[in-house]
Amino acid sequence: MNQNTLDLLLQLALQQTQNKDTSTNNCNADAITNFINTQDYYIVRTYSAGVFFGRIQSRNGKEVLLKDARRIWKWEGAASLSQMANEGVKRPDDCKFSVAVDETLITEAIEILPLTKVAEKNLNGVKAWTV
Numbered sequence: 001m002n003q004n005t006l007d008l009l010l011q012l013a014l015q016q017t018q019n020k021d022t023s024t025n026n027c028n029a030d031a032i033t034n035f036i037n038t039q040d041y042y043i044v045r046t047y048s049a050g051v052f053f054g055r056i057q058s059r060n061g062k063e064v065l066l067k068d069a070r071r072i073w074k075w076e077g078a079a080s081l082s083q084m085a086n087e088g089v090k091r092p093d094d095c096k097f098s099v100a101v102d103e104t105l106i107t108e109a110i111e112i113l114p115l116t117k118v119a120e121k122n123l124n125g126v127k128a129w130t131v
Contacts, residue, residue: 038055038056038057038067040055040114040115040120041053042054042055042056042112042113042114043081043084043111043113043115044056044109044112045110045111045113046106046107046108046110047108047109047110049106050072051071051081052069052070052071052104053069053070053072053115053123054066054069054070054104055067055068057103062107062109063105063106063109064105064112065103065104065105065106066103066104066105066106067103068102069100069101070097070099072095072096072097073096073097075096076090076091077089077090077092077094077095081111081113082113084119085114085115085116086118087116088118088121088123089123089126092125092127093127095126095129096129097123097127097128098129100128
């Protein structure tokens with residue numbers, strides 16, 4: 001995903017949050033969904049359920065169906081989710097990522113970040129945190 005695509009996604013997301021009445025909303029949610037490649041990995045930050053990464057199967061407004069999903073309970077070695085999406089984490093042994101689930105429905109997605117191939121390999125390499 002190039003910078004122009006990311007800028008368009010941000011612009012569409014900002015329009016959607018500024019226009020509460022969806023009947024007059026200029027934001028086309030289908031346009032955002034069309035940029036999602038179901039084979040790629042994304043970080044999805046939620047309003048209250050935390051942060052996940054996985055493959056986006058579908059998106060409808062703030063609802064995101066995430067496949068091969070892992071919850072990120074704690075990370076070390078990245079200053080932000082943006083850095084994590086670009087580089088992964090520098091201290092994977094100090095991270096706490098859940099085991100993967102086949103799918104999870106996220107109902108309050110507030111940020112979606114595409115992973116680079118480097119970050120995808122790195123994050124998938126973090127050992128599952130279990131008790």
